Amino acid sequence: MIERGLKDVVTPVATSDGAGVRLQRSIATERLDHLDPFFLFDHFGSENANDYVAGFPMHPHRGIETITYMLDGSVAHRDSLGSSGVIGAGDVQWMTAGSGILHEEMPKIGPRRLDGFQIWVNLPAKLKMTRPRYQDVPSSAIPEVARPDGARIRVVAGEVDGVPGAVREIFAGPTYLDIALPAGRTFEQPVPRGHTAILYVFQGEVSVGGAAPSRGPAIRAPHLAILEDGDVVRVHAGGAGARFLLLSAQPLREPYARYGPFVMNTREEIAEALAELRAGTFIKP
Known part of the structure; x- marks a missing residue:
């Protein structure tokens, strides 16, 4: 078993997206464009409603999956499939944009702060034009593994100690x-x-x-750590404890072309998506 070491540490960049939502971005920046198959990593969170209330009005996606995981607060969503609802603290929305979807995500002003993450995962060429779908997973359906040493692990996807995650059938x-x-x-x-x-x-x-002698330097919140290849990850908490996400996925190693909310394999496919938006044929039957 080869242990994964620390390859790099990325400091999130303050930016805004949508209609003016302030957030911290770790992937999709000048420093780190993508990390195959991850094409975006955003952490949004604030106690000031002015930082997020404008939200993400109706916009398109094609060629990717988007994962929204809420820590606190709530976001209302609706889309061109006719789906709508609200995701709140601990909930997950895993959207396969596939051939194309229009959706909006509008944070709701509540008594507590808004806090959560959005990640984009690329789809392989053979699935770029697959049928769009949603997996809305309430917090109550996400299993939590409690280990004897006090560690608590929410299993959104993958498997921990034989317990499978709530989200499955992802390429x-x-x-x-x-x-x-x-x-x-x-x-x-x-x-x-x-x-x-x-x-x-x-x-x-x-x-x-x-x-201790073989550990890397301390990684303090908020930072993204890129891990080296290997078979196992070992993470040691500092003196105040820690909370972190562990994400992994199979890289595609395919050509890519990114433009705004689209990730395709060629510039021609991007041009086609834009032309279909203008012509009103973006959403497939």
Whole structure:
């Protein structure tokens, strides 16, 4: 079993998207355009409604899957499939845009802060034009593994200690874990060799590696850590404990062309998507 070491640490960039939602972006920046198959990683969160209330009005996607995971607050959504609803604290929305979808995500002003993540995962060429679909998963359906040492792991996708995640049938074979780790404890998780693996620390600090002499430097919140290849991830929490996401997925190693909300394989496919938007033929029967 080869342990995954620390390859790089990325500091999120403050930016805005949609109609003016302020957020911290770690992937899809000048520093890190993408990390196959991840094409976007955003952390949105604020106690000030002015930072998010404008939301993300109706907009298109094609060629990717988008995953929205809420820590707190709520977001109302609706789309061209006729779906609508509200996702709240602990809920997940896993959207396969496929051949094309129009949707909006509008944060609701509530008594507490808004806090959550959105990630884009690329689709392979053979599935770029697949039928769009949603998987809305309430918090109550996401299993939580409690280990004897106090670690608590929410299994959004993947598997922990024989417990499968709530989201399945995803091409990239992803792992999506939300881990709360007490001070001084170590979390260990196998990750398939060859899969891209990242950590996003949003509370406290961690180090990556086994025994103390071999651990990397402290990674303090909020930072994204890119992991080296290997078979297993070991993460050690600092003196105040930590909470972080562990994400991994199978890289596609295919040509790509990105334009705004589209990720395709060629510039011609991007031009086709834009032409269909103008012609009103973007949404397929």
